[in-house]
Amino acid sequence: MKIFGTLYPAGSSKAVTCSASVFDSKLMLNHEDGEQKSYDFASAILGEPILGQSQEITFSDGSRFLPADVKFRWPTERKRLKLVEKLEQNLFAVLGAIVLSPILIYGIMFKVVPAFAVQTYDLVPDSVVQEMGEQSMYAIEQAVLEPSTLSAQEQQTVTQLWDDSLQKLSLSRDQFKLSFYQSDFFGANAFALPHGQIVVTDDLVKSMQDHPLALQAVLLHEIGHVEKQHSIRMAAQAAAGAIAFAMIFGDLEGFAEVVLGTGSTILQQRFSQDMEKEADEYALQHMKQHGIDPKEFAKALEIIVEQAGIELENDEEGAWSKYLSTHPSIKSRIDYANAF
Amino acid sequence: MEEINLSAQSEQKTHQVLFTGNAKDYFGIWIVNILLSIVTLGIYSAWATVRTKQYFYGHTSIDGHRFNYLATPMQILKGRMIAFAIFALYAIVTTYSPAMALVFFVIWAAAIPWLINQSLRFNLRMTSHRNVRFGFKGGYLDALTHFVLLPIVGALTLYIAMPWVMKKIDTYIHNNIEYGNKALRVELSAGRYYGAVLRCLIVVIGFGVISAIITGVMGSFGDPGSLGVAMVFISLGFNFLAISLLAGIYQSKVRNHIFANAQLEDVATFESKLDTVEYSLLLATNALAIIFSLGLAFPWTKVRKAKMLAAATTVTLSENAEQVMEVYRESQSSLAEEAANVFDVDISLT
Numbered sequence: 001m002k003i004f005g006t007l008y009p010a011g012s013s014k015a016v017t018c019s020a021s022v023f024d025s026k027l028m029l030n031h032e033d034g035e036q037k038s039y040d041f042a043s044a045i046l047g048e049p050i051l052g053q054s055q056e057i058t059f060s061d062g063s064r065f066l067p068a069d070v071k072f073r074w075p076t077e078r079k080r081l082k083l084v085e086k087l088e089q090n091l092f093a094v095l096g097a098i099v100l101s102p103i104l105i106y107g108i109m110f111k112v113v114p115a116f117a118v119q120t121y122d123l124v125p126d127s128v129v130q131e132m133g134e135q136s137m138y139a140i141e142q143a144v145l146e147p148s149t150l151s152a153q154e155q156q157t158v159t160q161l162w163d164d165s166l167q168k169l170s171l172s173r174d175q176f177k178l179s180f181y182q183s184d185f186f187g188a189n190a191f192a193l194p195h196g197q198i199v200v201t202d203d204l205v206k207s208m209q210d211h212p213l214a215l216q217a218v219l220l221h222e223i224g225h226v227e228k229q230h231s232i233r234m235a236a237q238a239a240a241g242a243i244a245f246a247m248i249f250g251d252l253e254g255f256a257e258v259v260l261g262t263g264s265t266i267l268q269q270r271f272s273q274d275m276e277k278e279a280d281e282y283a284l285q286h287m288k289q290h291g292i293d294p295k296e297f298a299k300a301l302e303i304i305v306e307q308a309g310i311e312l313e314n315d316e317e318g319a320w321s322k323y324l325s326t327h328p329s330i331k332s333r334i335d336y337a338n339a340f
Numbered sequence: 341m342e343e344i345n346l347s348a349q350s351e352q353k354t355h356q357v358l359f360t361g362n363a364k365d366y367f368g369i370w371i372v373n374i375l376l377s378i379v380t381l382g383i384y385s386a387w388a389t390v391r392t393k394q395y396f397y398g399h400t401s402i403d404g405h406r407f408n409y410l411a412t413p414m415q416i417l418k419g420r421m422i423a424f425a426i427f428a429l430y431a432i433v434t435t436y437s438p439a440m441a442l443v444f445f446v447i448w449a450a451a452i453p454w455l456i457n458q459s460l461r462f463n464l465r466m467t468s469h470r471n472v473r474f475g476f477k478g479g480y481l482d483a484l485t486h487f488v489l490l491p492i493v494g495a496l497t498l499y500i501a502m503p504w505v506m507k508k509i510d511t512y513i514h515n516n517i518e519y520g521n522k523a524l525r526v527e528l529s530a531g532r533y534y535g536a537v538l539r540c541l542i543v544v545i546g547f548g549v550i551s552a553i554i555t556g557v558m559g560s561f562g563d564p565g566s567l568g569v570a571m572v573f574i575s576l577g578f579n580f581l582a583i584s585l586l587a588g589i590y591q592s593k594v595r596n597h598i599f600a601n602a603q604l605e606d607v608a609t610f611e612s613k614l615d616t617v618e619y620s621l622l623l624a625t626n627a628l629a630i631i632f633s634l635g636l637a638f639p640w641t642k643v644r645k646a647k648m649l650a651a652a653t654t655v656t657l658s659e660n661a662e663q664v665m666e667v668y669r670e671s672q673s674s675l676a677e678e679a680a681n682v683f684d685v686d687i688s689l690t
Contacts, residue, residue, distance in 0.1 A: 008471030013664035051365040053398040088368035097375035135438045235435045242431040247382040
């Protein structure tokens with residue numbers, strides 16, 4: 001069998017029209033000018049077989065021979081080369097890939113990565129948690145917090161609620177720390193850091209002056225975040241997610257960009273919503289256990305919402321915004337607390 | 341110039357660049373690449389890269405000779421694994437320690453010029469035509485000047501000097517490209533870059549005026565509430581069209597200019613006649629197709645673009661085209677290219 005094609009000798013841009021024939025382990029090339037040369041077929045490297053392109057062969061001296069027939073494939077024992085090209089042209093394989101790829105992407109993003117993150121957060125040493133909390137606190141403090149303007153007495157009232165809460169939860173006071181700050185950025189709010197520091201803003205304390213038990217509910221909710229290691233889980237989730245995406249999807253073009261862009265946002269938000277629910281549950285459980293009316297929790301949410309100037313009616317924006325918000329619908333949280 | 345051309349005319353031949361790929365074939369390669377990459381937890385993506393590149397290189401030909409992509413999957417896999425390890429370290433360290441993120445950032449910033457050079461070098465070294473490889477000879481300091489310092493200068497002049505900076509960057513990239521023992525030379529004019537940017541500015545102003553008029557007209561029809569949603573969609577579509585048009589204008593003008601003023605010494609000259617309107621429309625419809633097909637139209641858009649770019653390009657070869665000598669250089673690591681990929685540093689050749 002004669003194979004017509006072009007020889008590209010090593011070392012220059014010359015191209016020679018040739019015909020080739022394979023004899024056992026030798027490949028004989030007949031140049032158009034009559035010259036003849038034989039190459040070792042077994043040690044030659046075959047190019048990638050690609051649909052619509054003939055398969056190149058590279059000899060050990062660096063010369064390349066490209067058959068003219070685009071359908072031409074060299075005989076080979078290597079199964080990978082044959083199999084992949086077959087899959088790419090097989091209608092069922094292609095349809096299967098269209099269906100399976102999004103399912104697998106979903107599975108990895110929403111099942112495998114979170115499960116993996118859960119496995120890793122126990123491994124984070126306490127010193128790292130401490131460091132992470134302190135550095136975050138420093139950054140937040142520099143950016144959006146100012147010294148508290150509360151009077152010593154106002155602070156004292158809250159500190160009593162705080163001590164009482166820790167005692168009710170049988171938690172050590174060494175592991176937790178309460179701080180007061182004025183913040184225009186946060187308004188009436190509170191947040192917890194992974195190393196057990198909980199910050200309440202002046203606006204929050206003032207707005208709940210007449211409802212100390214509501215304020216205590218907020219403190220319990222924040223302690224819940226710390227106790228359930230939410231920051232660490234969030235961080236582990238983010239790191240595991242970023243690594244998984246870089247590893248598996250880092251190189252996928254097009255589709256991956258559309259699907260993964262929104263997918264990872266939804267994933268983050270959903271994770272964050274789950275954690276808010278968990279912290280709510282923690283607070284409500286302990287309130288009930290110690291004889292505090294769960295309605296105080298609902299009251300606290302109502303006050304925060306009122307302070308933030310959000311209208312509750314507008315909170316039910318429907319399914320779409322639910323996926324994109326970090327906190328579950330406040331109305332549903334209030335209803336849940338009232339019915340607890 | 342003209343005299344030389346006339347006397348050399350008998351030995352010169354102009355060739356149309358051909359792209360012979362099609363969307364159907366590439367779709368199969370693309371979707372199988374995705375599936376196998378996921379199933380093998382990313383390992384197959386090295387093979388996927390080789391198949392994708394070879395599909396486009398091998399289907400692009402000049403004078404009956406196709407391009408070849410020479411990197412092997414193992415070469416890419418090694419670079420990717422090291423780059424990935426660095427990225428994993430980065431992701432973990434920066435999540436748990438914001439202070440370390442700063443250290444990482446400084447190292448990263450210092451490495452960017454090196455990464456860009458290495459990445460260009462790897463991609464060009466892995467490209468061959470008629471069994472002769474391309475190359476890139478830019479150095480660290482030049483890259484630092486062009487990719488870090490000059491853009492800062494551009495920003496300091498309130499972006500007035502930016503078109504000039506873009507010209508400098510394109511000159512740096514193209515003047516360091518080699519094909520075998522022949523060097524590419526470009527002679528670019530800042531005026532053309534200002535011209536391209538000026539056209540973009542006119543489009544921006546035009547779109548601004550039109551959207552102001554539309555807002556005014558719609559506003560006079562009462563009930564702003566129900567119009568709100570419609571307005572959001574209209575302005576989104578509008579922005580979208582504007583961005584495609586801007587990219588189309590800038591890229592086509594600059595590409596045509598670079599090709600017209602580039603020559604591979606004694607070997608080749610180039611011409612690009614990319615039509616601004618056609619190209620802008622292609623970019624806009626490509627983006628729309630990807631969004632509305634949830635990404636499935638990606639192979640079609642990529643093939644379509646390759647076809648249009650090839651059809652707009654001709655190469656005039658002298659008889660010396662057969663006499664280019666290969667220059668042997670040390671083997672290339674794909675690490676920088678992969679690191680640039682995983683950290684999203686985007687450098688693409690026009």
